[in-house]
Structure formats: structure tokens, C-alpha cells
Amino acid sequence: MSDHEYTPKSKFGKWFNDRLPLLTLASHLTDYPTPKNLNYWWTFGGILTFCLITQIVTGLVLAMHYIAHADMAFDSVEHIMRNVNYGWLIRYIHANGASMFFLAVYIHIFRSLFYGSYKSPREIIWIIGIIIYLLMMAAAFLGYVLPWGQMSFWGATVITNLFSAIPLVGEGIVTWLWGGYSVDNPTLTRFFTLHYLIPFLILGLVVLHIWALHVPGNNNPVGIDIKKPSKDTVPFHPYIVIKDGFALLMFMIVFAFFVFYTPNILGHADNYIEANPLVTPAHIVPEWYLLPFYAILRSVPDKLLGVVAMLSAILILAALPWLDTSKIRSAVFRPLYRQFYWILVADVLILGYVGAMPAEGLYLLVARVATAYYFLHFLVVLPILGYKEKTLPVPLSITEPVLGGSPNLAMAKNKENFKD
Amino acid sequence: MSEKKVKRRDFLFTATYAVGAVGAAAVVWPMIDQMNPDASVKALASTEVDISSMNPGKTITVLWRGKPVFIRRRTQEEIAEAKAVKLEDLKHPEKDEDRAKDPEWLVMLGVCTHLGCVPLDQKGDYNGWFCPCHGSHYDTSGRIRKGPAPTNMEIPEYKFVNTNTIKIG
Numbered sequence: 001m002s003d004h005e006y007t008p009k010s011k012f013g014k015w016f017n018d019r020l021p022l023l024t025l026a027s028h029l030t031d032y033p034t035p036k037n038l039n040y041w042w043t044f045g046g047i048l049t050f051c052l053i054t055q056i057v058t059g060l061v062l063a064m065h066y067i068a069h070a071d072m073a074f075d076s077v078e079h080i081m082r083n084v085n086y087g088w089l090i091r092y093i094h095a096n097g098a099s100m101f102f103l104a105v106y107i108h109i110f111r112s113l114f115y116g117s118y119k120s121p122r123e124i125i126w127i128i129g130i131i132i133y134l135l136m137m138a139a140a141f142l143g144y145v146l147p148w149g150q151m152s153f154w155g156a157t158v159i160t161n162l163f164s165a166i167p168l169v170g171e172g173i174v175t176w177l178w179g180g181y182s183v184d185n186p187t188l189t190r191f192f193t194l195h196y197l198i199p200f201l202i203l204g205l206v207v208l209h210i211w212a213l214h215v216p217g218n219n220n221p222v223g224i225d226i227k228k229p230s231k232d233t234v235p236f237h238p239y240i241v242i243k244d245g246f247a248l249l250m251f252m253i254v255f256a257f258f259v260f261y262t263p264n265i266l267g268h269a270d271n272y273i274e275a276n277p278l279v280t281p282a283h284i285v286p287e288w289y290l291l292p293f294y295a296i297l298r299s300v301p302d303k304l305l306g307v308v309a310m311l312s313a314i315l316i317l318a319a320l321p322w323l324d325t326s327k328i329r330s331a332v333f334r335p336l337y338r339q340f341y342w343i344l345v346a347d348v349l350i351l352g353y354v355g356a357m358p359a360e361g362l363y364l365l366v367a368r369v370a371t372a373y374y375f376l377h378f379l380v381v382l383p384i385l386g387y388k389e390k391t392l393p394v395p396l397s398i399t400e401p402v403l404g405g406s407p408n409l410a411m412a413k414n415k416e417n418f419k420d
Numbered sequence: 421m422s423e424k425k426v427k428r429r430d431f432l433f434t435a436t437y438a439v440g441a442v443g444a445a446a447v448v449w450p451m452i453d454q455m456n457p458d459a460s461v462k463a464l465a466s467t468e469v470d471i472s473s474m475n476p477g478k479t480i481t482v483l484w485r486g487k488p489v490f491i492r493r494r495t496q497e498e499i500a501e502a503k504a505v506k507l508e509d510l511k512h513p514e515k516d517e518d519r520a521k522d523p524e525w526l527v528m529l530g531v532c533t534h535l536g537c538v539p540l541d542q543k544g545d546y547n548g549w550f551c552p553c554h555g556s557h558y559d560t561s562g563r564i565r566k567g568p569a570p571t572n573m574e575i576p577e578y579k580f581v582n583t584n585t586i587k588i589g
Binding site: 154157160161162164175176177178179180181182183184186190277278279280281282283284298301302304306358359360 | 455456457458461485487537551552553555568569570
């Protein structure tokens with residue numbers, strides 16, 4: 001981390017910094033050399049930090065008014081909406097904030113997929129990111145249970161029952177998770193506890209994520225290693241701060257649109273009906289951000305294998321740095337990968353669509369094909385592509401294509417970058 | 421490398437680790453077990469239901485241990501249909517006689533064995549139950565016939581206390 005030495009100017013600053021080098025850390029963060037060609041897809045890290053802080057702050061406030069009890073939870077949420085000063089605003093920010101968080105994280109993940117940001121030497125950053133993503137899904141699911149509406153209750157029932165697919169111990173685990181023989185008050189109170197805990201775990205992992213990032217430095221759209229600091233880099237402050245800030249403002253406009261103009265469009269009307277253990281809603285669907293995985297779950301006709309497929313679909317991402325055998329990072333120089341990338345994007349969108357539809361007829365068929373393709377992409381296409389693909393010449397530095405026109409063979413590094 | 425001789429100190433280390441592990445487990449277990457059903461939840465283990473007013477073709481749903489239990493007084497056609505099914509046609513082969521002690525009365529947990537939704541009465545391809553969540557079809561004996569559910573709907577422990585009362589649990 002210590003790319004450079006830093007000495008505070010004031011005497012007190014020096015005294016303090018010798019005992020706790022916070023000023024050295026601050027100096028590292030502001031001077032942190034960043035590739036100068038980062039585009040707007042790189043602003044989502046900052047946007048995600050904003051989302052996390054928003055969820056923590058609004059969540060703390062909601063917890064001051066919410067009552068985690070099966071008999072009172074639903075009414076306490078209505079109490080927040082009707083009686084608490086600005087309660088409606090805070091709850092709508094928190095509820096839509098979850099969706100905005102996932103929107104940003106999906107863009108962030110697909111940016112990494114396009115520019116190969118998960119490849120050596122950034123595997124640990126990537127894996128920490130996948131863990132954060134898993135925790136985000138857990139937090140979102142637990143939070144969705146708290147209002148104790150019909151979707152809360154039945155979503156909790158369906159998701160906890162996934163564990164019953166485990167042979168032998170499954171039923172015992174489900175009873176243990178519930179603290180009873182069905183989803184009930186003990187389940188609600190522990191879900192609230194865990195929902196409160198997870199954001200702070202995520203916060204800790206975000207620190208590790210950024211720490212691991214600052215060791216090799218940012219990847220960039222060209223995907224080449226750069227010297228830092230050099231003419232290929234700019235200091236984080238003010239260049240990246242102002243760019244991230246502008247992107248954040250744009251993002252907040254979208255966020256505010258949902259909060260103020262259509263706060264319930266991403267939710268389900270059924271969740272404004274209090275939980276009833278005797279009646280299952282006619283059509284149970286998870287929140288939009290979990291739909292692709294839900295489609296994978298339902299596309300497998302066997303219970304255990306369905307659960308295995310769904311979990312594998314997420315965990316396979318952790319193995320991505322080793323499944324992608326190509327040494328070239330950026331899809332800009334990988335003409336074939338670029339096409340498969342967009343097919344994958346379409347595939348995930350299709351999975352999301354059929355996940356919201358009833359699991360029958362044509363929808364089921366499409367879900368099965370899309371599920372098969374999802375795994376094919378990671379397990380077959382990516383490993384083979386690294387050996388077969390003829391990549392384009394990669395420039396030597398970020399500055400070169402700017403000063404010398406588009407990349408050409410003369411600028412290409414060595415033969416080692418080419419694969420036949 | 422020559423073979424190492426086991427010394428007195430090695431024994432002490434191993435013994436210390438073993439005692440430490442047992443101690444850690446003894447501390448961790450209460451933290452895990454506190455999440456299991458507590459005494460007040462277990463105390464609600466049985467329910468008595470009055471069935472005197474039920475005519476054939478009627479189903480009632482009662483809550484037992486937080487879960488719905490279907491009690492259906494089946495019609496003669498439904499009983500005949502359930503008995504006519506060949507065991508080799510079933511995903512989870514169970515005879516109707518083994519599921520309904522008194523063929524007129526079917527008492528079962530109204531919980532889909534796929535992921536725990538409550539199936540709808542008299543729906544689906546087999547005139548029994550249909551789960552709206554992921555499309556499992558059950559027959560008039562509550563046996564799985566089509567869809568992702570792995571097993572038949574569960575039969576809880578129950579007995580006829582007298583002709584008008586069923587005790588579940």
C-alpha cells in the first residue's frame with residue numbers, strides 16, 4: 001500500500017501520524033494513481049459505496065420504529081408509512097435502495113466480465129466481490145421478510161425450504177432455521193437480527209475489496225498492466241472523485257424517480273396483505289434481482305438438483321478467473337469473446353424474464369435452454385475460447401493509442417500476447 | 421528424515437488440544453441449539469378438531485404447529501379413483517389404504533413437499549390438489565403425480581377420539 005512516503009506538515013499531524021498513520025492512509029487514497037482512460041462503467045464502485053451507506057443509514061432509522069414480532073411487524077410497517085414523520089420517505093428509500101443496489105452491482109459485475117477485471121492479479125478482489133454479492137442477496141431476502149406480508153411469509157417459506165433438499169439432515173436444518181415447525185415469530189426475530197448484522201459484514205468486506213484493489217491498482221478499458229504512477233495515470237483526487245461524483249448524481253436521479261414517482265413498481269401488491277399461513281398467493285415470485293436464479297431453480301425438475309443448479313450458477317462465478325483461459329483481459333481485443341459476452345447478457349435477461357413467468361409450456365422450455373447455455377458459457381465456451389481465439393494486437397500503453405491513432409501491429413507488445 | 425520419537429511434551433500438547441476442542445464445542449452448542457424449537461413451541465404439539473358438521477366433499481383446513489392440515493371427507497368417486505391407481509404409476513408409491521385409515525377421511529399436512537407452499541383444493545390434473553408455486557399436481561389421496569415435488573403430502577399422526585373428533589399430533 002505504501003507506494004510513497006508521506007510526512008504531515010504540521011507538528012501535531014506528525015505526532016499523531018507517527019502513532020496512528022491515518023494521514024498516510026488519507027494521502028494514499030487521494031493520490032492513488034488511477035488509469036486515465038477509465039470510462040463511466042468504472043464509476044459504479046463509488047455508486048455501490050453510496051448504496052451501502054444509504055441502506056445502513058435508512059435501515060438504522062427504520063429499526064427505531066419497526067417491531068420484530070409476528071403480531072406487530074405488519075402494523076408497525078404501516079405505522080412507519082402513515083404516522084412516523086417522513087417514515088414513508090425513509091422506507092421507500094430503503095426498499096427501492098435495495099433494487100438500486102442490485103442494479104448497480106449487476107452493472108459492476110458485467111463491467112468486470114467485459115474488461116476481464118477478474119483475471120490475474122485481481123482474483124482475490126473478484127472473489128471478495130462474489131462473497132459481498134452473496135451477502136447482499138441474503139440481506140435482501142431477510143429484509144423482504146420483515147414487513148410480514150404475504151410475499152414475505154411465503155418467500156421465507158420457499159427459500160428456507162430449499163435447505164430441506166439436503167439429504168438426511170435437511171428437515172432438521174429447516175426446523176432449526178425456523179425455530180419451530182413453520183415460519184413464525186422465532187423466524188422473524190432471528191431474521192431481523194441477521195438483517196441488521198449483514199450490512200456491517202458487507203462494509204468490512206468492502207474495505208478488504210478496496211484494499212485488495214489498491215495493491216495491483218485498477219484494471220482499465222484497454223486491460224493492460226500500467227506503471228503507476230506514470231503518464232498513464234491520474235491521481236484519484238480530484239480526477240476520479242469528480243467523475244464518480246457526476247455519475248453518482250445521474251444515478252441519484254434514477255433512484256429519486258423510483259422513490260418519488262413509482263415507489264411500489266418493483267414490489268408486489270401481495271405484500272400489502274398481512275401474512276397468512278393458511279393461504280399461499282396464487283403466484284409467488286421473488287424480487288426482480290433474484291429472478292434469473294429462480295428461473296434456474298425451476299428449470300430443473302428434481303428438487304435437490306434444482307437447488308444445486310441454482311447455487312452453482314452463483315458459485316461458478318468464483319471460479320471464473322481460472323475458467324477463462326485467455327491472457328488478454330479486455331473484450332476490446334477479443335472479437336469472439338465480445339460476441340459471447342453479449343449472448344451471456346441476453347441469456348441472463350431471458351432467464352430473468354422467464355423467472356417472472358409461470359413455469360410451464362414454452363416458458364419452461366426457454367428457461368431450460370437458457371439455463372443450459374449459462375453453464376455452457378462458463379464451463380465450455382470460456383476455457384476453449386482462450387486457446388482458439390485470435391485476439392487483436394494490444395497497445396503497449398494507454399497513451400499510445402491516443403497519440404498514435406488506433407492500435408496497430410507495430411505497437412503490439414510481443415508475440416506472447418497472441419494465441420493461435 | 422529419521423522417525424521422530426513421541427515425547428512427553430507431544431502427549432501434553434495433544435491432550436491440551438483435545439480438551440480445548442471439547443470445551444469449545446461445549447460453548448458453541450448452546451449457541452446453536454438455542455435456535456431450535458423452544459419449549460413453548462413444542463407445547464403446542466397437538467390439536468383436536470370437531471368434524472361432526474362435515475359432509476362428503478368438504479375440506480377444512482386447521483392450523484397445527486403453525487402448518488395447515490387438510491381434513492377432507494372424500495366422496496365415493498374420489499375414494500374409488502384413489503384406490504384404482506396402480507402403484508407403478510406413482511413417483512412415491514404409497515397405497516391409499518396406508519394414507520387414509522378410514523377411507524372416507526383424508527388427514528394430511530397441507531404443505532407441498534417441494535418448497536412448502538399450501539396447495540389448492542380440487543385443482544390440477546388429478547382432481548386432488550395443485551400447488552400454485554411451482555406446479556405440483558397431487559391426486560385425491562394427496563400423492564404426487566406430476567411436477568417438482570419429490571414425495572406425497574405428509575400424513576401427520578392423528579386418531580379418532582370419537583366419531584366426531586380427530587386429534588392431530
